[in-house]
Amino acid sequence: MKKLRKSLLSFCIVIAFSTIPFSASAEESLVKVSSVDEISAAMSKAQPGDTIVMRNGVWKDAAIVMEGAGKPNKPITLRAETPGQVVLSGASTLNIGGSYLVVDGLVFKDGGDIDDSGVIEFRVGDQEATHSRLTNVQMIDYNPSSNEKNTKWVGLYGSYNRVDHSYFKGKKNIGAMMVVWREQAGEQHHVIDHNHFAGRPILLDDSGQVISNEAETLRIGTSTYSLTDSHTTVENNLFENNDGEIEMVSVKSGKNVIRGNTFLNNTATVTLRHGNGTHIENNFFFANGKANAGAIRVIGEDHVIANNYISGIVGSNTTRGAIVLTNGIPNSALNKYFQVKNVLITHNTLVNNENNIVVGDKKSSTNTLAPVETIIANNVVQASGNAKLPLIKVIDDSAALRYEGNFMDGAELGIGPVAGINQQNPQLALTEDGLFRAGEKSPIINALKNGPYSVKDDMDGQPRPQGNRDAGADEVSKTPIRNKPLQPSDVGPEWLNASK
Numbered sequence: 001m002k003k004l005r006k007s008l009l010s011f012c013i014v015i016a017f018s019t020i021p022f023s024a025s026a027e028e029s030l031v032k033v034s035s036v037d038e039i040s041a042a043m044s045k046a047q048p049g050d051t052i053v054m055r056n057g058v059w060k061d062a063a064i065v066m067e068g069a070g071k072p073n074k075p076i077t078l079r080a081e082t083p084g085q086v087v088l089s090g091a092s093t094l095n096i097g098g099s100y101l102v103v104d105g106l107v108f109k110d111g112g113d114i115d116d117s118g119v120i121e122f123r124v125g126d127q128e129a130t131h132s133r134l135t136n137v138q139m140i141d142y143n144p145s146s147n148e149k150n151t152k153w154v155g156l157y158g159s160y161n162r163v164d165h166s167y168f169k170g171k172k173n174i175g176a177m178m179v180v181w182r183e184q185a186g187e188q189h190h191v192i193d194h195n196h197f198a199g200r201p202i203l204l205d206d207s208g209q210v211i212s213n214e215a216e217t218l219r220i221g222t223s224t225y226s227l228t229d230s231h232t233t234v235e236n237n238l239f240e241n242n243d244g245e246i247e248m249v250s251v252k253s254g255k256n257v258i259r260g261n262t263f264l265n266n267t268a269t270v271t272l273r274h275g276n277g278t279h280i281e282n283n284f285f286f287a288n289g290k291a292n293a294g295a296i297r298v299i300g301e302d303h304v305i306a307n308n309y310i311s312g313i314v315g316s317n318t319t320r321g322a323i324v325l326t327n328g329i330p331n332s333a334l335n336k337y338f339q340v341k342n343v344l345i346t347h348n349t350l351v352n353n354e355n356n357i358v359v360g361d362k363k364s365s366t367n368t369l370a371p372v373e374t375i376i377a378n379n380v381v382q383a384s385g386n387a388k389l390p391l392i393k394v395i396d397d398s399a400a401l402r403y404e405g406n407f408m409d410g411a412e413l414g415i416g417p418v419a420g421i422n423q424q425n426p427q428l429a430l431t432e433d434g435l436f437r438a439g440e441k442s443p444i445i446n447a448l449k450n451g452p453y454s455v456k457d458d459m460d461g462q463p464r465p466q467g468n469r470d471a472g473a474d475e476v477s478k479t480p481i482r483n484k485p486l487q488p489s490d491v492g493p494e495w496l497n498a499s500k
Contacts, residue, residue, distance in 0.1 A: 028074075032081070036062050039078070043067060048074035048100070056085040061112075062092045067124045070100030072131070080105035083136055083495035091115070097124025101132040105495065108153075111142030117175070118155040128158030134166065136493040141170035148205055150214065154178040162191045167492040168217075169198035171244075176216040182253055185228040192218070195237045196492040200244040200268075215244030217268065221253030223335040226274030229254035238486045240264045246294070246319065247271040251278050259283065262486040269294040269320065274334065277302040282459050284485045285322075287312040287353075294320030297361075298371075299328070301341040305348065307459045307473045309435065313353040318395060319362070321355035323348070327362050327396055328369035337362065340371035345379065346453045349473040351428055351436045352384040360396025370396035376403050377453040380426045380444055380472030382436070383410030390414025405448050407471050422447075426472070433484070437474050444471040459483065 028049035031042045036059075042052045048071040070076040076098075080086035083105030088094070090112045096103060108119065119142060122129035139153055152175045154163060163178070171177045177200060180190055203215035217239060220232050230253035239261060242248045248268030249258060254275040263270070263285045272278055280296060285308065287293035295310045297319070310322040318324065328339030350356050360370050381391050392414040403420030413423060426444045428436040438444050446468035448454065457463055458475035461482030470476055489497050 036064055039064055039066070043076075046076045048076065051077045051079060053079060053081050054086045054106070056081045058087045058089055059092060060088075061090040062088055064088075064092070064094045065097075065124055066095065066101055066103065067097040067127060068101060069098050070102075072100060075100040075102045075133070077102040077104060079103070080107075083493065084138065093118070094120045095124045096120075096122050096129045096132055096134070097127035099130045099132065101129060103134050103137070105136045105493070106138075108137070108139040108142045111144065113144045113149065114151060117150060118152045120153065121155040121157065122161050123155075123157040129161055130158045131160045132158075133162045133164070135162075135164050136495060137166040138493055138496060139166070139168050141172075143170070143172045146206055147173045147203070147211075150174040152176050152179050156180045156188075156190050156192075157183070159186065159188045160190070162193070163195065164191070165194045165491070165493055167196045167198060167496060169196075171200050172203070174203065174211065174214045176214065176219040176250075178218045180218075180220040180230060180232050180253070182221045182225040182228070182230060185225055188230045188232055190230075190232045192232070192234045193236050194491045196488055197237060197239045197242060198488075199241040200248075203244050212245055216250045217242045217244065217248045219247075219250040219252060220256055221251070221275060223252060223274055226252045226334055227254065227276070229275075229277070231255050233257045233259075235260045236486065236491070237261045238264065238488065238491045239266055242266040242268045244268060246297075247273060251275060254278065257281070260483050262286070263295070264288075265290050265293075267292045267294070267320070269297050269324075271297040272299050272303055273297075274300065274338070276300045279304045279306070280308060281306045281455075282457075282461070282483050283308045284459070285310040285313070286485070287314065289314055292320055294324065294355075295322045297324045297326060298340055298343060299326045300338045301343070303343045305343070305345045306455050307457070308348045309459050309473050310348065310350045311352050311436070313355055318355075318358045318393060321358040321393070322350045322353045323356070324358040324361050325371040325374065325399070327360050327364070327367040327371075329367055330369060337367055339369040341373050343371070343374040344377070344453060345375065346377045347455050347458070347471070347473055348379045349428075349436070349459070350379065350381045352382070354384055354387045355389050355393070356381050356383060356387075357392045359392060359394045359399045359401065363396045370399040372400040374399075374401050375453060376401055376406060377420070377451075378405040378448055378469075378471050379407075380428070381406070381408040381410075382426055382428050385410070387411040404453065405451070405471060407444050407447070435474075435485075438470060438472070438476055445476055447471050
């Protein structure tokens with residue numbers, strides 16, 4: 001676990017670009033355009049710092065290409081005349097290729113059939129985008145005529161790009177809502193932040209039958225390059241009512257960070273499907289008893305799952321629990337299941353779930369490799385009063401796990417007595433912010449000494465003391481809260497929130 005200790009939590013907010021002003025200075029031009037041809041003409045002349053303004057109205061079947069080269073602090077910007085009042089419809093698409101480009105304030109709705117697989121792509125032909133940004137965009141129900149036609153709404157290529165403060169809702173057809181594409185092994189360092197992924201219904205074919213795959217809300221990578229590292233950060237987003245398939249956020253690459261997000265009423269899960277070394281930290285999961293809901297699925301090596309608050313998970317089976325460790329396949333193919341190994345699960349709070357920790361999901365004649373070298377430390381698990389499943393459901397008892405400093409109560413433990421699990425009521429109490437936190441006499445307060453599995457901050461972004469620390473995701477503290485469950489007003493387009 002040495003490399004995990006060195007890589008533990010540093011809670012910081014990654015902001016890739018500052019807000020881009022709408023006005024142009026004397027030496028920078030501002031050009032208003034009314035057609036795709038006028039955009040192309042303006043882009044052919046655009047210099048760093050220039051702004052191209054799309055006139056208000058409906059742009060139907062508009063294939064917009066933005067290709068150019070801005071500079072740091074002087075991007076080339078394509079924006080709406082009035083944010084939210086430039087509407088792209090029908091077969092409209094947007095391609096961004098080059099460097100330091102910004103697209104701001106557009107709306108995609110009333111979509112139709114498009115020839116390409118992506119509505120918005122960070123590439124123009126072979127020219128991928130770098131240091132570019134998509135912001136304040138709204139995309140609603142932008143679906144083709146057939147649910148069986150595979151399209152993606154946003155495709156991230158290149159490196160150091162950002163998608164932020166946007167609203168995505170109602171994708172019904174095959175294909176992920178957003179994809180970080182990896183067509184080679186290089187690092188990407190994309191940032192996806194402050195977006196509202198407001199709903200993805202269960203994927204159905206045109207006859208109404210369920211399709212169980214390719215309905216992710218966000219996918220980071222592909223199987224082919226899954227053992228290489230993307231370094232994509234997904235933070236401060238609100239994921240709400242995403243039910244497309246089992247995988248809501250599907251991680252298929254290495255060393256990504258999923259932090260500070262709020263997951264509300266989703267049946268789909270955050271799944272570490274392929275790749276190694278991803279951190280899932282400081283997130284809030286609220287399922288509120290929604291049928292078939294899950295939270296985190298773990299496959300692969302060197303992951304850290306820390307400071308997450310998970311509540312109301314029912315789970316229809318072992319695959320959909322609060323934290324699920326999956327069995328692997330010997331000599332696994334890239335698109336199958338690698339063994340869970342060297343994973344750290346620490347300082348999480350699981351409260352009022354019926355299905356909590358699952359060990360060895362998918363055990364079968366092919367999936368024979370149980371989780372090993374994995375540490376479950378400093379967590380608090382308080383089951384719901386109706387919990388019928390044990391707190392730790394062990395499907396493969398050959399798993400090699402180590403427990404330290406945990407408090408678990410409210411249902412049968414599921415394993416024999418373990419020194420690292422204190423079966424004592426943590427005395428969590430509902431507080432004004434709607435979260436269960438340690439009561440005044442809770443045994444989890446100051447229960448832990450500094451150790452190798454301690455984390456620097458808690459789920460609120462409050463610093464943990466140098467001395468004794470609290471178990472679970474929350475440290476009792478009077479310092480300002482920097483991280484909290486997100487509301488719709490905290491994310492999405494600024495112009496949309498202003499109109500609410």
